[in-house]
Amino acid sequence: MAESWVIMVTAQTPTNIAVIKYWGKRDEKLILPVNDSISVTLDPVHLCTTTTVAVSPSFAQDRMWLNGKEISLSGGRYQNCLREIRARACDVEDKERGIKISKKDWEKLHVHIASYNNFPTAAGLASSAAGFACLVFALAKLMNAKEDHSELSAIARQGSGSACRSLFGGFVKWKMGKVEDGSDSLAVQVVDEKHWDDLVIIIAVVSSRQKETSSTTGMRETVETSLLLQHRAKEIVPKRIVQMEESIKNRNFASFAHLTCADSNQFHAVCMDTCPPIFYMNDTSHRIISCVEKWNRSVGTPQVAYTFDAGPNAVLIAHNRKAAAQLLQKLLFYFPPNSDTELNSYVLGDKSILKDAGIEDLKDVEALPPPPEIKDAPRYKGDVSYFICTRPGRGPVLLSDESQALLSPETGLPK
Template identity: 80%
Template sequence: MGGESEKWVLMVTARTPTNIAVIKYWGKRDETLILPINDSISVTLDPNHLCTTTTVSVSPSFDHDRMWLNGKEISLQGGRFQSCLREIRARAQDVEDEKKGIRIKKEDWQKLHLHIASYNNFPTAAGLASSAAGLACLVFSLAKLMNLKEDNSQLSAIARQGSGSACRSLYGGFVKWIMGKEDNGSDSIAVQLADEKHWDELIIIIAVVSARQKETSSTSGMRDTVETSALIQHRAKEVVPKRVVQMENAIQNRDFPSFARLACTDSNQFHAVCLDTYPPIFYMNDTSHRIISCVEKWNRAEGTPQVAYTFDAGPNAVMIARNRKTAALLLQRLLYNFPPQSDTDLDRYVIGDKSILEYAGIKDMKDVEALVPPPEIKDNLSTEKSKGDVSYFICTRPGGGPVVLSDETQALLDPLTGLPK
């Protein structure tokens, strides 16, 4: 190891998107290696709106591994962090930074300690796949720091051991996590089905129903389902394999009606399996159910799906509209049914891609108050408006995969001390 009086700090900062599964992963065949009982397919969301930023640093002056998440120090003792760190250190290569006069031999990585800082620009543990983006970003940034030769698909097998769905965040666009057959998990990896430009007219609107942490974590919920649900085996063996093939075709052909039907039915079946667990798991709430009803009424009235919905292990609704025009109509319907509290700033109630609001002709709260009931609601008196049931909406679209941020001002750690800025 070279460098002036061993005072140097070497850093890498990366940004990784979150993803939403349209064919769900639920249930493991191996708890330790996080090997799933079925394939899954996801859409990567635009990292400008939903992402994790992580800075990783190494220095001979660090005396133990440390990590900060959203500004708070957290323990790295968990088995999942440890398996990711172990796997990456085992693959580390020589690193040379001529500018700083630093040389690290691959065997030195076992002795050097790391500082890691991570920041999510969306609620953590609220069912928006924060752990997926977080662990994918950790693996991706460490792989860059330690000069790993593995490609993103091979890195996905490491990220998977931190959080199952993290493996899908190593690619943009549409991604398939292959369950694999090997006991050691070597073939349980993520592959890209199509990049984000393939179907770029899709618009995604997320209703953040509750930014609170969920009652049942995905890990324990999944374990209980596999142990107690009679439906889960039927789902994994009979239903999902067919759906995966159909979903791949729908994505390849940009066939929105098929895509929407598959996404909605798979989401509904995932939550049915949660209800079939003993004791039952309720991830959705009344607001979630009202959003489904709102989308289903509209889709039925049009005779062909306009919008797909999907819910992960939480109450938040992820709605995928076929194009901007449909997304604008969807946003009008959502704001009509779930208006913000009167004192809410519209700018904070609809975040992300603001152009959808403009396209919907909504500039301020007066425009929200003037919205008329959608045509599929025949009896206006029967629809109660629910102020305050949705915390906020995020407008986004399919996005690209992880990237290294070369602008040092975006780093979360101080380049001199390796401590949070």
């Protein structure tokens, strides 16, 4: 049965967090931004998407499963990515199995896609960035597209803007580009993940009762109504991009932290300047900022930078392991877990930071002294859902071990 074969590729792609923010499109369809942005890629060990793409002449249509549940591919964003990758497909030959797909066959063949996030999709941790990057990367490998990561990033961008920055590890710049077709709006690597490897990242996933404005809707409304956004995009961000690249290349943490915090705050400022105003940060977010600002000021040089995306979660970038351990102590002081929560499920990711902080169990959390830089420090039990300790990480990789595939090699359906 020549028609029963399945060819599969499995890839793993990191998520990323912007340190100079992307907010506002100049072209909604092509997803072209109003300014450059810069992000740090997060270690895929702790936060990543794994995607298996499969092709078979037996597939009757393109199908996709996200975290085990079938979802529709009819949305324009998926269609853009599928179309663009198919247009770049090349000959594929599996001599061992006697399978040959020629360039033009790809237009007729259907694909199955299964994608899985190793972190909660709803937690507001840029799952769509990792997801579209992984989809495009995996499809490109499956279809033997010859494009490099930057060229692929311009395709991932059409799925989700920030996805283009997940095609590289380390620090990544999304150049807004100039041309109308968007072909020069793509990601380039600033430095790889080894360049500045003493940074530690702690994410505070903040409990929220509020339903948030989606970033797509939010940025459209900001573009349409904020009188500050264009000034930010045209006058402020271009200078910050230059300064941020310098800070990263020189590992200048003071400058990096200043720019990261200022740009996060300015992004939330233009959200507030939107009509109606958009509030992504809540009181807990504000308290985390206050904790970091007061500590940084008391030390005299920044120990930690904070940045917030379109939600209340804090992403905290510590200068080094020592600062990260101290930060975690302060965070656990202010935001202890609910009494029914185990420490093990409250601090996720790289648990060695917890060890460095000298915290082994909930009793250690209860015994933490109040940070000396704040008087009458209250404790906000339950206001943080959990923490994730991680670091800057690598870009997309192929997983050659078939046991990690999410689709069955026989049926091409989810395992």
